[in-house]
Amino acid sequence: MSQSVLQTLNAHLQAAFKALDLPAELGLVVVSGKPDMAPFQCNGALAAAKIAKKSPRDIAQAVVEKLEGNPDFQAISIGGPGFINLAPSDALITKRSNDLAVSPLTGARPADELQKIVVDFGGPNVAKPMHVGHLRSSVIGDCLQRLLRFRGHGVVSDIHLGDWGLQMGHLITELQDEQPDLVYFDENITSGYPKESPVTIDDLSRLYPVASAKAKEDAERMERSRTATSELQAGRAGYRALLDHFISVSIAALKKDFGALGVHFDLWKGEAAVDPLIGPMVEKFKKDGFTEESDGALIIRVAEESDKKELPPLILISRAGAALYATTDLATIQDRRDNLHPDVILYVVDFGQSSHFEQVYRAAGKTGLFPREGLEHIKFGTVNGKDGKRFRTRAGGVMRLSDLLSQAKEAAANRLSEAGLAKDMDEEERAEIARMIGLAAIKFSDLQNVRTTNYIFDLERFTSFEGKTGPYLLYASVRIKSILRKAKKLGVKAGLIKPLKATEKNLVLTLDSFNRALAHAEAKRMPHILCEHVYNVAQSFSKFYADCHVLGDDVPADVQASRLALCELTLRQLTLALDI
């Protein structure tokens, strides 16, 4: 596999800098900020000026002279204070385009250093229904796990169900108030519970808010939930049996939701699964002297010298004797360390929990449980409404995931019939296409902007089909497929690629940056970088499509073959990238 055009030019520039006794790194070639002047540029002459004590333009001039006559360049010029503008030769572009055409992954390569990575995302609670906030974690997490796998890493994804802690106490006690006669509440019975669940998923989502609201106003009610939580964690049989029902009912419902989203998890573990590890882990922390007592609770101090404000200690065991969120997270790290042996664990969780993870990561590092550097919080912004205020679950009008999906699907179906598309298909096929388009719209609009704050949820944008959207990308694929179909009918075969017009060369260079986008997206754990690339591909193709007729009567046979090959290549890369 050859190098990308950028890498090739980069090698030449670095060699030229080195030959001038300047640091090779300064020869770094980047995509030009002024694409109308040249596709690439090198800014090293400006930085070199200080070291060499010469004017940037003189250095640029010397570099240009070194590169003169190199067949890989079509044009080299100096702009402004000392920018070196670089245009690759047609021969280089042509060669690279044909290399890409025969590359199974259209130029993508595995990461240099392969790692074992655990991706923890989704994190839905047993007690609460899925809403748009979970959508974000799921879509980003799923994209990251696909990206990392594509790059060759060993990836294990875990949903990390919220099935432990106070919320379970809430559910148990509220259920007891509603149906006090259930056998689970009889302390004299410790086995032989019914297989059938006493509750449905709807019951669960109804019980929790009720209990939570009551407990907030009534200290006594809260105490009952706390006690139930402790008893559950201490192993009370009836409560454990209830918990198992809660979990299995939830998982069944969640599998449906995540299935509809096309999101996959390797592990469906929850917090409850690491319960047996907690006791020994806490004992070890105690023995090793990492813990101390404070106000009746067992804590680990995680403050560091450099903190401007002391970070509160991590609470391992509450006054009531219950394990908390941080405790199960630590135990989960231990579980993963011992069973999965990861180099890195990624937590795709909203930004509001930053300090919690900071506490857990520090504690893990301090106690020798897991290296601090291997734990990464992949944070994203809280979900806000159009008014910029937080999109609250309580505030009524909860947007359920399934509702969102069906709305997107409906919008897609309307668009299809309006535009008279897919009319030669039967109803079932059309519905399937509408579903895919709606899903693409949702995923892309969520992924394309990864800012860490101020995430605004806008249904209209999520289901829009014009401009920079998922459907636009699909549309590009559809157009290519249509050309390929026609070519097959006409008996035209793909051949050697020879980019002639600017739109063709541009498309090749865009396709050529695939690997760079993948590597960059991985390094930053930012899916939107990949989205940006795919959008660029679709846009470059659309321009090419409008500018270059592929199968016209007036197009020579070799040009037809070349453009057809370019179409095939583009489709392959689009398909690969959309699958991530």
Place this chain on the structure above:
RNA sequence: GGUUCCGUAGCUCAACUGGAUAGAGCACCUGCCUUCUAAGCAGGGGGUUGUAGGUUCAAGUCCUACCGGAAUCGCCA
């Protein structure tokens, strides 16, 4: 009040980590379908990057102080 994150076109967001005249998409104008799907293409208007300083050849990006917003601040997850 403390800490952390953020402030870019009317709206939603980029800007490859310090590079040239800050880019896309909506929305708004002007063209383009008897030719491979117009979910598209070509073009236009729209900006003192919250404010004020500082660092240097160069600042949306780095440092300081204000203004405005969000999250969080020991027994919820």
